[in-house]
Amino acid sequence: MIDKAKGEWDGEERSLFLAPMSGVSELPYRLLARECGADVTITEFTSSSALSREVANSWARLESHVDERPFIPQIFGGNPDEMVIAAKMLDETADIIDLNFGCPAPKVTKICAGAALMGTADDLVAMTESIISEVNSPVSAKMRLGTGAGPDTVLDISTRLEGIGVQRLCVHGRTLKQRYSGIADWDSIANVVSSVEVPVIANGDVFDTKSARDCLEATHASGLMIGRGAIGRPSVFAEIKVGLGWMQQEELPWADDNWFASDETTRIFQTRKWCWNRYIEIANSTTGLRPKWMMRHAVAFTKGLPGAKKVRMMMHTHTEPEDFAASVTNYLEQGCSES
Numbered sequence: 001m002i003d004k005a006k007g008e009w010d011g012e013e014r015s016l017f018l019a020p021m022s023g024v025s026e027l028p029y030r031l032l033a034r035e036c037g038a039d040v041t042i043t044e045f046t047s048s049s050a051l052s053r054e055v056a057n058s059w060a061r062l063e064s065h066v067d068e069r070p071f072i073p074q075i076f077g078g079n080p081d082e083m084v085i086a087a088k089m090l091d092e093t094a095d096i097i098d099l100n101f102g103c104p105a106p107k108v109t110k111i112c113a114g115a116a117l118m119g120t121a122d123d124l125v126a127m128t129e130s131i132i133s134e135v136n137s138p139v140s141a142k143m144r145l146g147t148g149a150g151p152d153t154v155l156d157i158s159t160r161l162e163g164i165g166v167q168r169l170c171v172h173g174r175t176l177k178q179r180y181s182g183i184a185d186w187d188s189i190a191n192v193v194s195s196v197e198v199p200v201i202a203n204g205d206v207f208d209t210k211s212a213r214d215c216l217e218a219t220h221a222s223g224l225m226i227g228r229g230a231i232g233r234p235s236v237f238a239e240i241k242v243g244l245g246w247m248q249q250e251e252l253p254w255a256d257d258n259w260f261a262s263d264e265t266t267r268i269f270q271t272r273k274w275c276w277n278r279y280i281e282i283a284n285s286t287t288g289l290r291p292k293w294m295m296r297h298a299v300a301f302t303k304g305l306p307g308a309k310k311v312r313m314m315m316h317t318h319t320e321p322e323d324f325a326a327s328v329t330n331y332l333e334q335g336c337s338e339s
């Protein structure tokens with residue numbers, strides 16, 4: 001595993017992860033995030049029940065590419081047999097299999113899957129143990145602090161998961177009950193980091209260099225996972241690396257002479273344009289352009305920029321994906337010259 005870094009964080013480089021995000025982190029976006037500085041990417045969570053029944057749409061969510069190494073599919077489920085079957089089906093192609101114990105969505109928790117399992121530690125550990133005993137791939141787990149219905153369970157579960165051979169843990173510093181409200185509790189993540197030997201990735205409320213530094217100082221985690229901060233802003237990874245001195249500004253893939261000569265607003269447009277164009281190129285060469293994905297990313301990429309409302313209208317006027325892609329590029333291009 002690449003994130004072996006452990007112990008006090010004294011400024012040295014630690015891995016940056018693109019968070020698994022359903023409806024966001026499909027293959028072209030994961031590949032783009034890597035070009036933008038993410039060290040590790042994980043697929044959207046996928047139902048073990050559907051995978052074990054060979055549902056084609058679910059298998060499509062776990063599509064990967066030779067450029068995506070390590071390939072880490074994430075699965076969820078409440079039925080241990082289906083989780084084992086899905087994990088075995090993935091064993092050949094996966095570099096690591098990630099288990100979702102963090103999803104707060106009612107459709108997941110009502111089948112006793114995702115974050116609901118944080119409330120039934122014995123079931124969670126037994127399910128994980130069965131999977132580990134049946135696959136060769138390393139297994140990692142992504143958790144929340146607990147369900148929020150009683151005391152947090154993450155510390156107990158983390159030490160037990162380490163004991164049965166889980167090789168990496170990721171902790172989102174919120175409970176199931178909190179969903180996305182409140183502030184991520186980095187101190188609780190720090191407790192996990194200091195209680196286990198395996199690498200622990202800190203997750204929750206990292207959006208920029210300052211929050212990345214603060215989170216590493218608070219947790220000493222082996223790496224950081226970024227979710228919402230990377231929606232529409234895949235550049236956040238390289239920006240953090242530059243901000244923390246892990247990368248030179250000259251190495252930013254979008255930083256040409258023009259970019260260096262520009263003011264802050266123009267740089268934002270130029271960076272987003274580079275990312276958008278690369279997204280389209282990557283999608284064209286892998287999955288093909290998928291209108292649903294493109295529209296979602298186009299809205300996210302242009303959010304907060306002057307005149308961004310135009311982008312929503314473009315979706316209706318340009319029905320061909322290529323035309324829509326070009327119109328978004330054009331909007332960003334105009335922003336580069338007008339701002």
Ligand SMILES: Cc1cc2nc3c(=O)[nH]c(=O)nc-3n(C[C@H](O)[C@H](O)[C@H](O)COP(=O)(O)O)c2cc1C
Pocket residue numbers: 019020021022023024043044045074100102103142172203204205206225226227228229
């Ligand atoms: C749109 C969206 C989809 C998500 N889908 C998943 C998922 O498929 N698997 C998962 O483990 N977490 C999922 N999450 C949770 C994130 O991985 C992450 O834990 C959470 O957003 C907190 O990190 P952040 O503060 O950096 O956003 C999702 C979050 C968002 C916003």
